[in-house]
Amino acid sequence: MAxxxxxxxxxxxxxxKAGRKLSRDFGExxxxxVSRKGPADFVSAADTRAEKIIFEELSRARPDFxxxxxxxxxxxxxxxxxxxxIDPLDGTTNFxxxxxxxxxxxxxxxxxxxxAGLLYLPLTDETYWAEKGxxxxxxxxxxxxxxxxxMADSLLATGIPFKGRAxxxxxxxxxxxxxxxxxxVRRFGSAALDLAYVAAGRYDGFWETELQPWDIAAGLLLVSEAGGQVTTFDGKKDVLDGKQILATNGALHGPVTRLLATARKNVRKSATR
Structure with missing residues (x-):
């Protein structure tokens, strides 16, 4: 037992503690x-409330951090x-x-x-966690x-840029x-869980661009501690800014990197025509 x-x-x-509130809010x-106003304002408030709970709990436990x-x-x-x-609710659009x-x-x-990194799924009461080493x-x-x-046997995940994003x-x-x-290729709508699924061997790889540190920080450690590899598309290891992230089981890192390089080359060729 770990x-x-x-x-x-x-x-x-x-x-x-935040998850219990999110579970109740999800029911609402x-x-x-089906209401005329819709749930957008309510979900925004739920997100903020969850973050406040986490902030208060962590501040109480480690006041200097x-x-x-x-x-x-x-x-x-x-x-x-x-x-x-902290990302209190990764997968907000799903929610x-x-x-x-x-x-x-x-x-x-x-x-x-x-x-250290931890993902908590309040609806299933599951916890993914990792510590360095x-x-x-x-x-x-x-x-x-x-x-x-x-590659022919592999299942990859990705994220699609949404409205307003380049x-x-x-x-x-x-x-x-x-x-x-x-x-x-799968698109499930939560980068944090995509990374957890790579760590768990459910996906063989994941790529996305224009993420934020809170989207990926815990997931990065999950993948690396599970024996995977995480880099930018061109192999750099500093990925926390989220501009580019490629996470794989390691064995497929080279092939996926080469495919992404080919895709970027094709975009540049199209732009110059």
């Missing part, structure tokens, strides 16, 4: 789908080397449309390195990335390049 450290216990307590959202949060931005702590990175695929994400960054887990079960080496042409090019080479 034993939680004190820091993971603190993270789980905060995530579960299902009723609001700083924060980087989706809703309230950066709050510097007395300990300048350590901060929490808004009553799709039960979302999670709370909490990561701990120390001296610029993610050292201790492995990645789903509850008490150790996670390992898949062992697939053949990068649609690049995304279409990457999809057109990758789809003929793999068994399938």
């Amino acid at each position: 034993l939680h450290s004190a820091i993971i216990t603190v993270m789980q307590k905060a995530a579960e 959202v299902e009723h609001l789908q 700083g924060f980087l949060m989706e809703e309230n931005g950066e709050i510097e702590g007395n300990d300048k080397s350590t901060r929490w990175i 808004l449309h009553s799709i039960p695929h979302f999670c709370t994400s909490i990561a701990l960054e120390q001296n610029g390195e993610i050292t 201790r492995g990645a887990y789903l509850g008490n079960r150790r996670l390992r990335v898949s062992s697939r080496k053949n 990068g649609h042409a690049e995304f279409i090019a990457s999809l057109e390049t990758i789809m003929p080479e793999v068994a399938g």
Whole structure:
């Protein structure tokens, strides 16, 4: 049985407390789908309430740590080397449309390195967690990335740029390049859970652009501690800014990297015509 450290216990307590509120709010959202006003304002408030719960719980447990949060931005702590990175509701669009695929994400960054990460799924009461050097887990079960080496057998995940975001042409090019080479591509609407699924061997890889640190911080550690590889599209290891992220089981990292490079080259050629 995997034993939680004190820091993971603190993270789980905060995530579960926020998760109980999110579960109740999700039930309300299902009723609001048919109302004239719709659930958008309610979900925005639910997101903010969950973040406040997590902030209060973590501040009580570790008062000197700083924060980087989706809703309230950066709050510097007395300990300048350590901060929490929080997404209270990753998969907001799913939540808004009553799709039960979302999670709370909490990561701990120390001296610029993610050292602990946790994802909590309130509807199923599941916890993915990882600590630097201790492995990645789903509850008490150790996670390992898949062992697939053949692209034709692989299942990848991605994220689609939504309205108002740049990068649609690049995304279409990457999809057109990758789809003929793999068994399938999935888009489930939560980058944090996509990364967790790579760590669990459910997906063989995941790529996306224009994410934020709170979307991926916990998931990055899950993948690396499960034996996977995480880089930018051109192989750089500094991915926390979210501009580009490619996470794979390691064996498929080279092939997917080459396909993404081909897609970018095709976009550049089209732009010069």
